[in-house]
Amino acid sequence: xxxxxxxxxxxxxxxxxxxxxxxxxxxxxxxxxxxxxxxxxxxxxxxxxxxxxxxxxxxxxxxxxxxxxxxxxxxxxxxxxxxxxxxxxxxxxxxxxxxxxxxxxxxxxxxxxxxxxxxxxxxxxxxxxxxxxxxxxxxxxxxxxxxxxxxxxxxxxxxxxxxxxxxxxxxx
Numbered sequence: 001x002x003x004x005x006x007x008x009x010x011x012x013x014x015x016x017x018x019x020x021x022x023x024x025x026x027x028x029x030x031x032x033x034x035x036x037x038x039x040x041x042x043x044x045x046x047x048x049x050x051x052x053x054x055x056x057x058x059x060x061x062x063x064x065x066x067x068x069x070x071x072x073x074x075x076x077x078x079x080x081x082x083x084x085x086x087x088x089x090x091x092x093x094x095x096x097x098x099x100x101x102x103x104x105x106x107x108x109x110x111x112x113x114x115x116x117x118x119x120x121x122x123x124x125x126x127x128x129x130x131x132x133x134x135x136x137x138x139x140x141x142x143x144x145x146x147x148x149x150x151x152x153x154x155x156x157x158x159x160x161x162x163x164x165x166x167x168x169x170x171x172x
Contacts, residue, residue, distance in 0.1 A: 067120075068086060069086065070123050070125065071086070073128075074107075074129065075130075075167055076139060077167065078134065080101075080135075081099060083098065083099050083170070084100060086114055089160075092162065094170050102141045107145035107149070108149040111151060125153045126146055127157055128142055128143075128146075128156050128157070129157050129159040130156075
């Protein structure tokens with residue numbers, strides 16, 4: 001482990017004994033400790049939200065277009081604002097784009113009312129459209145509210161130009 005090398009010199013001077021330390025056992029011990037802690041530690045799985053996305057190789061051609069009465073659209077805006085509508089391109093006005101907050105009861109009630117008014121409840125769809133100014137926390141809150149409302153059919157899309165125009169006129 002440690003070896004003392006003695007050099008003898010003649011004369012009245014004190015003999016200095018240089019010490020040579022063998023580092024091999026210390027490196028072995030550190031390696032063993034590192035391996036021990038790596039194998040005995042538990043790695044946590046990151047918490048992620050499960051989104052039902054289509055397969056990568058599937059080409060989707062819509063064979064049935066959902067009527068605007070069978071869907072509700074939420075637009076996530078800036079400054080923690082959220083708007084919703086149940087209109088098509090021709091009917092959407094600033095009065096038709098209503099605002100609510102992220103309170104789970106409000107969003108669930110809005111979704112339930114739209115679901116009850118839907119002509120075909122089996123294809124009722126919730127569409128979430130975040131704007132460029134929306135933050136991630138609001139998007140996650142919206143996904144949580146959809147989970148609370150127990151509706152399994154939802155989609156995430158970009159905001160359409162005609163919706164963006166009405167939205168921008170409303171927030172001015």
